[in-house]
Amino acid sequence: MKTTVHNPDLARFVEAGTLYLGATEAAELVRRQGVARCVEAIAHNIHADFMRWADFDKTARVAAHSDVGVIELMPVADAQRYSFKYVNGHPGNTRLGLSTVMAFGVLADVATGAPLFLSELTLTTALRTAAMSALAAQVLARPGSRVMALIGNGAQSEFQALAFQHLLGITELRLYDVDPAASAKLVANLQGSGLRITVCASTAEAVKGADIVTTVTADKRNALILTPEMIEPGMHLNAVGGDCPGKTELHGDILDAAKVFVEYEPQSRIEGEIQHKGADFAVTEFWQVLLGERSGRDGADQVTVFDSVGFALEDFSALRFMQQTAESLGLGERIALVPQLSDPKNLFGSLRATAAVAA
Amino acid sequence: MKTTVHNPDLARFVEAGTLYLGATEAAELVRRQGVARCVEAIAHNIHADFMRWADFDKTARVAAHSDVGVIELMPVADAQRYSFKYVNGHPGNTRLGLSTVMAFGVLADVATGAPLFLSELTLTTALRTAAMSALAAQVLARPGSRVMALIGNGAQSEFQALAFQHLLGITELRLYDVDPAASAKLVANLQGSGLRITVCASTAEAVKGADIVTTVTADKRNALILTPEMIEPGMHLNAVGGDCPGKTELHGDILDAAKVFVEYEPQSRIEGEIQHKGADFAVTEFWQVLLGERSGRDGADQVTVFDSVGFALEDFSALRFMQQTAESLGLGERIALVPQLSDPKNLFGSLRATAAVAA
Structure with a gap:
């Protein structure tokens, strides 16, 4: 017997898959809201999340260094939500027409591991870094x-x-x-x-x-x-x-x-x-x-x-803002980042044409 | 002056973005190739990669445990390619119609940090785990x-x-x-x-x-x-x-x-x-x-x-197979997971309508 899903984010995931917000639509989101409003809302989320610091499972980021740059993973979680960011730092990239810093990340449901929201985080990182800086200065300057x-x-x-x-x-x-x-x-x-x-x-x-x-x-x-x-x-x-x-x-x-x-x-x-x-x-x-x-x-x-x-907690705060805002503006699309199986115990069956596959 | 990009995977990324292979198209890939051929090819990659074990920057995975399950990140890299997998384990998920294990991951370019390939890894994890098991048994049984x-x-x-x-x-x-x-x-x-x-x-x-x-x-x-x-x-x-x-x-x-x-x-x-x-x-x-x-x-x-x-190295091996096979079968689509900027030093300029945004 299937249990009813009460969490609305999870219910939408079960129904339609992961919400994906790409770079183009994230830019559209920021254009519509304005940079100042986005930064202000993210700073508000960061403030609220830092105030409940002890609620989070925190780790220093996991970095892979090379001669020319670094690639990092930044996970964090509370009892409800897990997030991670992938981010690089390659100062030589601009010579190739690429950004020094590129990032994306995911907000997931702790109770099921479901990846609810996949988002670009290049633009979002710039917003959340500025939000964090300004929030700190409000308190310290x-x-x-x-x-x-x-x-x-x-x-x-x-x-x-x-x-x-x-x-x-x-x-x-x-x-x-x-x-x-x-x-x-x-x-x-x-x-x-x-x-x-x-x-x-x-x-x-x-x-x-x-x-x-x-x-x-x-x-x-x-x-x-x-x-x-x-x-x-x-x-x-x-x-x-x-x-x-x-x-x-x-x-x-x-x-x-x-x-x-x-x-x-x-x-x-x-x-x-x-x-x-x-x-x-x-x-x-x-x-x-x-x-x-x-x-x-x-x-x-x-x-x-x-x-x-x-x-990582700043990205968590920013991802929640981007998710909620994308939802309310109707931006982004639903994708099958993971399979939605009619019978989750039958991954193989999802390949259909079974005889041919097994042969 | 822009430097010419010689790496063909990177050149395609610069031109068209990240190659995305969702769950539906990954299933199509496996249907077309057959499970046996996929497992064999992945076992071949795992064998080749394990033979050059010392080339890889290895870390134990980073796990976030809760009462009902676990969410993990599994990164690994050699001098050319970096990969990570996101994977959960939640035995109670089937009650909600969700899979116990769901996974996705990315293959990236170490020289630039560019995310070349984003793929579902739920089906792929089943393939690579079977490939690893059979490869070990070939040697040990x-x-x-x-x-x-x-x-x-x-x-x-x-x-x-x-x-x-x-x-x-x-x-x-x-x-x-x-x-x-x-x-x-x-x-x-x-x-x-x-x-x-x-x-x-x-x-x-x-x-x-x-x-x-x-x-x-x-x-x-x-x-x-x-x-x-x-x-x-x-x-x-x-x-x-x-x-x-x-x-x-x-x-x-x-x-x-x-x-x-x-x-x-x-x-x-x-x-x-x-x-x-x-x-x-x-x-x-x-x-x-x-x-x-x-x-x-x-x-x-x-x-x-x-x-x-x-x-993580097994996922690295499997991601390379999925990327190459998706490319050669023309499966998957290109997405803007990170922005492609005309001027990478001008992220803000990519928002256009600048005056309105800054106001």
């Missing part, structure tokens, strides 16, 4: 922060800019990139945003006087994007680009003089800016601040660092 | 083995039966399942196969006189499917169903008296029949026998056990 330096003006920079404008009230951007064409692209893409934008001749010039410094560079090496003499009291540093072993952006002395916040300590010790520090280097997990278990910024002059590497 | 007991007659049993018929020369099957309907289904599905089949009243009756005993039961618990008094000298035991912590099929004394072979020791110590044994319990990795580094069966009276849990 000085109130009234208005000026942000944005170092690294590549594929993620527009999302960071808009997230900080809409979630934090940033009104002025100071840009720097080693490639002037990248900054020109960013300026062009932000036309009509209302942000006041200055393109600077160096990182130091961009950082000078900023309330918040966001670094989002892509080189796979230990770079020194920010050095101690650039840092002013009270700055909040949003370090996004350093996110795997051998890839960092900040001079170690900056970390020593600052209060450092991370997403998930076991992963950040391997991948974050703090990878060069000892195991006793003090960090605070961001969820602890949200829950009031630990303090955030301790004063107006303190330098705060959000050493962001990207954690 | 006594020459001239003709009679196989098949304990557990669920979704995987037909594939095991046909693999052993075609790759080993098994002519007679002796079946047992706690559910007589499962055995009846298996008998019906194997009509026309040429196998001589007897349905038995107990495991002991089925096992008596068999050359090979295959156990492929699905309960998530430590069951005692085989007990020492059933085992005869020279038998080869193909233990497929015990494949996660707390789920085993063989009495421990059987292992003590036999020579035990595994796929990948670090994973099998956690998931295999040997999970109840100490870290010093001797096992041989199967690739070592293939390469001649270690002996296989040491005599006609020795009991050999292939303690199979399913290793």
Whole structure:
């Protein structure tokens, strides 16, 4: 006897298969909602999920490194939903006309293992990274922060800019990139945003006087994007680009003089800016601040660092937003990623023409 | 300047996106080729890949356990290709009309991280598990083995039966399942196969006189499917169903008296029949026998056990077969799992209607 399925997501899966949202339709979804609304909704989900941190089965991501890049799997689960993201990082890809970072992922039902939702996550990763950055800055940056330096003006920079404008009230951007064409692209893409934008001749010039410094560079090496003499009291540093072993952006002395916040300590010790520090280097997990278990910024002059590497839970939060929004807008299609068998104990029978197959 | 892409798989990806083979088209592929030819070709790939064992970056799978089942990710890579499989195990699923095991996976390009091929792997897992079992038995069972007991007659049993018929020369099957309907289904599905089949009243009756005993039961618990008094000298035991912590099929004394072979020791110590044994319990990795580094069966009276849990490399081998066959038969479709950007540094620009999006 078949049991009735009460979970509506699972009922739709049983009836029609996995909901698939490809890159084209994800872009359509974001166009219809607007980047700001998407980032805001994802930040809301991340906040809610970080507030119930203990509910999640967490693991550091599983990385396969090669000479030219990395491919990672990032799983996480609570009692109801499981998600994973596939994501690569290959700085040389743009020479081939490919993105440095490409991603996709799945939201599944813990009770049955059913893959409910398959989605592109390249665009979604940019949205959720910006959402996470802005959420952290809402909590950690000085109130009234208005000026942000944005170092690294590549594929993620527009999302960071808009997230900080809409979630934090940033009104002025100071840009720097080693490639002037990248900054020109960013300026062009932000036309009509209302942000006041200055393109600077160096990182130091961009950082000078900023309330918040966001670094989002892509080189796979230990770079020194920010050095101690650039840092002013009270700055909040949003370090996004350093996110795997051998890839960092900040001079170690900056970390020593600052209060450092991370997403998930076991992963950040391997991948974050703090990878060069000892195991006793003090960090605070961001969820602890949200829950009031630990303090955030301790004063107006303190330098705060959000050493962001990207954690699976943020993708979980983003996948739930993309799924719900795709459903409500009628975007995406149902696919048979796994077979829907009339008799699940008879996989072989699903091949039909049995005699011929067995012969 | 764009670099020319020389890898043909990658060139097709750049041109047209990820090749997607859904469950319906995978079934069509297997129907056209026949189960026996598919299993044979996959066994050939597994053999070739196991012969170059050292070329692979291997990790034990990453499992998320719940009270009712498990969801796993199984990644593996060589210098050219990366693959992972998503697979669940939920014995209660059939009550909901869902399969106990559902799977899908991806074959990607190590040099760029591009997801070249997305495929259903539910049917494919059944094929590759049977291929691995038969390949191991070719090497480990006594020459001239003709009679196989098949304990557990669920979704995987037909594939095991046909693999052993075609790759080993098994002519007679002796079946047992706690559910007589499962055995009846298996008998019906194997009509026309040429196998001589007897349905038995107990495991002991089925096992008596068999050359090979295959156990492929699905309960998530430590069951005692085989007990020492059933085992005869020279038998080869193909233990497929015990494949996660707390789920085993063989009495421990059987292992003590036999020579035990595994796929990948670090994973099998956690998931295999040997999970109840100490870290010093001797096992041989199967690739070592293939390469001649270690002996296989040491005599006609020795009991050999292939303690199979399913290793990511087998899925890698199977994914390559499915990709090549789908390409050559023109099955599957190209999808935009990740965006194909005209300018990969301008993800935001791909949203078009820029002003509206930024506003």
